[in-house]
Amino acid sequence: MRLSRYFLPIIKETPSEAAIASHRLMLRAGMIRQAQAGIYSWLPMGFKVLRRLENIVHEEQIRAGHHPMLMPTLQSADLWRESGRYEAYGEEMLRITDRHGRDMLYGPTNEELITDIFKNAVGSYKDLPMTLYHIQWKFRDEVRPRFGVMRGREFFMKDGYNFDIDEDAARHAYNRHMVSYIRTYERMGLKAIPMRADSGPIGGDNTHEFLVLADTGESEVFYDSNILDLHLGDREVDYDNWDGVKAICDEWTTPYARTDETHDAAIWADVPADRQQVSRAIEVGQIFYFGTKYSDALGALVDDGKGARKAVHMGSHGIGVSRLIGAIIEAFHDDKGIIWPEAVTPFHAGIVNLKQGDTDTDATCDQLYQGLIKAGLDPLYDDRDERAGGKFATMDLIGLPWRITVGPRGLKNGVVELTSRKTGESEEMSPQAAIARITEIYAQV
RNA sequence: CGGGGCGUAGCGCAGCCUGGUAGCGCAUCUGUUUUGGGAACAGAGGGUCGUAGGUUCGAAUCCUAUCGCCCCGACCA
Numbered sequence: 001m002r003l004s005r006y007f008l009p010i011i012k013e014t015p016s017e018a019a020i021a022s023h024r025l026m027l028r029a030g031m032i033r034q035a036q037a038g039i040y041s042w043l044p045m046g047f048k049v050l051r052r053l054e055n056i057v058h059e060e061q062i063r064a065g066h067h068p069m070l071m072p073t074l075q076s077a078d079l080w081r082e083s084g085r086y087e088a089y090g091e092e093m094l095r096i097t098d099r100h101g102r103d104m105l106y107g108p109t110n111e112e113l114i115t116d117i118f119k120n121a122v123g124s125y126k127d128l129p130m131t132l133y134h135i136q137w138k139f140r141d142e143v144r145p146r147f148g149v150m151r152g153r154e155f156f157m158k159d160g161y162n163f164d165i166d167e168d169a170a171r172h173a174y175n176r177h178m179v180s181y182i183r184t185y186e187r188m189g190l191k192a193i194p195m196r197a198d199s200g201p202i203g204g205d206n207t208h209e210f211l212v213l214a215d216t217g218e219s220e221v222f223y224d225s226n227i228l229d230l231h232l233g234d235r236e237v238d239y240d241n242w243d244g245v246k247a248i249c250d251e252w253t254t255p256y257a258r259t260d261e262t263h264d265a266a267i268w269a270d271v272p273a274d275r276q277q278v279s280r281a282i283e284v285g286q287i288f289y290f291g292t293k294y295s296d297a298l299g300a301l302v303d304d305g306k307g308a309r310k311a312v313h314m315g316s317h318g319i320g321v322s323r324l325i326g327a328i329i330e331a332f333h334d335d336k337g338i339i340w341p342e343a344v345t346p347f348h349a350g351i352v353n354l355k356q357g358d359t360d361t362d363a364t365c366d367q368l369y370q371g372l373i374k375a376g377l378d379p380l381y382d383d384r385d386e387r388a389g390g391k392f393a394t395m396d397l398i399g400l401p402w403r404i405t406v407g408p409r410g411l412k413n414g415v416v417e418l419t420s421r422k423t424g425e426s427e428e429m430s431p432q433a434a435i436a437r438i439t440e441i442y443a444q445v
Numbered sequence: 446c447g448g449g450g451c452g453u454a455g456c457g458c459a460g461c462c463u464g465g466u467a468g469c470g471c472a473u474c475u476g477u478u479u480u481g482g483g484a485a486c487a488g489a490g491g492g493u494c495g496u497a498g499g500u501u502c503g504a505a506u507c508c509u510a511u512c513g514c515c516c517c518g519a520c521c522a
Contacts, residue, residue, distance in 0.1 A: 012471070012483070013457055017515055037514065091446095092521075109522090143446065143520060157522065209522090218521090283522065320522045354481055389482040396482090407481055417481095 001347065002369075003382045003394075007044050010394060020216045022329035023148030025338050029398045031325075038145025038153030045398065046325070048346040050156065053321050054135055056187050056343065057158045064180035064239045066131040066160055071113050073137055077103035079112040083297045092140045106139040111294050111316055114161045118312075119300035125165045128302065128312070131173060133160030135321060147216075150282065150326035158319040163312045165304065167291065170313035172242045174206065174289045175249045177317040179239070181210055181285055182252060183232050184319065189341025190328060192284055193227055195257045206289040209259060210319075211281035214330040221281045222263050224255035224271045282327040289315040338399030339421050342445045347380035348372070349438050350400040352392065354407035356385045364406050364416065364431055371435040377442060396421070402441070404434050 009030040017034075018024035026032045031046025042050055058068060074096070080086035086093075086105075094106040107113070114132060122130070135158045145153050162173035178194055185192035190212050197209035211221055230252055238244055256271050258264065259281075268276065292311040294300065301309040332339040340346070349372060353365045365381060372379040380400060382391045388407075395403050405417040405426075415428040418437060429437070 009455085011456065016451095016457070019516075034514090138522080140521075144516095144518090146516085151521075155522070159522095286522065318522060323522065352481095356480095387480055387482085387484065389480090389484085392482045394483085405481080409481065 001378070001380050003380060004384050006380070008398070009043065010397060018148065020147050020150070020330070021333050022150065022216075022326040025329055025333055025397070025399075026148055026325070029338060032149065038142055038151070040149060040152060040154070045346045049325055049340075049344055050322060052344050052346070053188065053324050054156075054158075057135060057184055057319055057321060060180050060184040060187070061133055061158070061160065063183075064131075064176055066133050066180075068134065069132055070134045071107070071110050071117075071136060073106055073139070074104050075107045075110075075113055077105055079116055079298075080105065083112050083294060085112065092142065094139045094141050107136075108138055108140045109316070109318075110134070110136075110159055111161065111314075112298065115294045115298045115300050115314070118161075118163055119295075119298060122163070122302060124303045125305050125310075129162065129164045129169055129173060131160055131162040131176075133158060133317075148326055149322045150330075151218075152322065155320060156322040158321055160317045162315045162317070163295075163300070164314070165302070165310070165312065167313050170289055170291070170315055171206075172245065174287060174315050174317075175242075175245045176239050177287045177315070178208060178252070179232075179237060179245050179248050181287065181317075181319065182248070183237070185210060185212075185284070186232050187343055188324065188328065189343050190284075190324075190331060191228060193221075193223060193257050193281075194252055195221060195223070195259050196253075196262045197259055197286065198261045208253070208287050209283050210285035211259070212284050212327045212331055213279050213281050214327065215280055216330050217280035217282040219281050219283055220260040221258070221279055222260075222268055223257040223277050223279070225275045225277050227252070227255040227257050230255075282323070282330060283320070284324050284327050285317075285319040287315065287317040289313075333399070336393070337397035340399045340401055342401050342442060345401050346398070347400050348377040348442055349379050349402040349404060350395045350398075351379055351381040352388075352395060352403060352405045353381070353383055354388050354391070354405065356383060358408060360411050361406050361408060364411060368404055368406070368416070368431050368435060371431070372438065375435060375439040377438065402438055404431075404438075406431075 011028045014024055015027045018027055026046060030043055032040045032042055035041050062068065077086050093108055096104045096106065098104055135156065137154055138157050139154050142151060142153050145151055162170060164170040164173055192210040192212050194208040194210055197207050211219060256267060291313055295311040295314055300312050302312055304310045328344060329338050332341060351365050351368050353361050355361045369379055369381045382394065399421055401421050403419045403421065405419060410416055410428060414430055416431050416434055417426045417428055418434050419426040
């Protein structure tokens, strides 16, 4: 993309309403604009990042054998009356009445709807196990939205639901989700720690939250520093292997890691003092096993093959996709701007032309731009007629991991400059070498 | 939902107390000179002063109502 033709409304000054780094930077970098309290428009670059995260989530869910689908944002109140949650959910649920006076609601989650779909189509144990998910906008009418997309009222979330014949199978589904989530966050460059959590209003007795360490996090967490050393990497995972999946979960759940809600001082005391870490963290996902709560209420029964009809065992599993962008920025930024991990960056590299209109720099930038595109990458070429300082400041702010600087000084020797946003280190090389290097870097992401 | 604050140009703000031509900085546009870390000069455009009603010869300013937004707290993916 040529910056001169893009829509990237950058703000030089700090917007007064933004209290934390991610909110401030998303506004300044032209990623979002607020529409109402807790409701945002996603401008082209923010939308790009959102799509990238969404794609990673899809890939990992599909890899785990889960089926993508899409349910509507608006749901019927009647279904929620059946489960008893229409009254129980309270003020956070946005209730709407249509022209015929029918009660509807903007879905805060989808247990009722998915269970209804499931029970009308599935009647036998032979169809199990099954896990369905979608990534859709949700609405929860928070009393006090804040922190930009971290605590919006409207938010983009992956929510998945497993249907299994009994508790053992459902526990495997739970474990499978834990592993797929670990992998998902790791791919995004994040260290998200699964922690024992409270079950909250959704119900159930087995749940973990995934938390990303960040000073601005809303939760206080206690963990054994050993857990930071765990990596899934490119380990082969057979998601149908119950024991193998459970072994990975055991690995991640053995070191102590809890939120303040479930913190247990007695167990904590057994963690060696030099490994005891207390920190703030942002919740970016949660998995639940809740048994037959909804299948009982909504009559989701299957034939068990022995002549009986049994309520299916279920769980629900969520990833806050829009919130993740905030969490990633909280984890990766400095005083100049965002520092995107390669896996989620909106553009793979930025090209800075220091002397727009100069025959040589223009030609070299075009060569780099075309070369990167041919290599299957997505560069952002700052071809505006701006001074060097402004272009550098823009690149630093929007935080692309790699910057190629093209100026007359270097071109005299046939070189351009490749700079890492993370380390700030630069290296001179030929344009061809720069393309090759960046291609190689992204081949490993 | 309790407490506090704010709505004036795209952004940040002054003006309001004490009613009388709507301002400043940044941004935008034009021109000239500049050009390796947010340039200088000259000029230009841009406003239902959140909305509605009231008081007044006259309202951004005073009064009433209303809507919106932010911050702290309690609550939440």
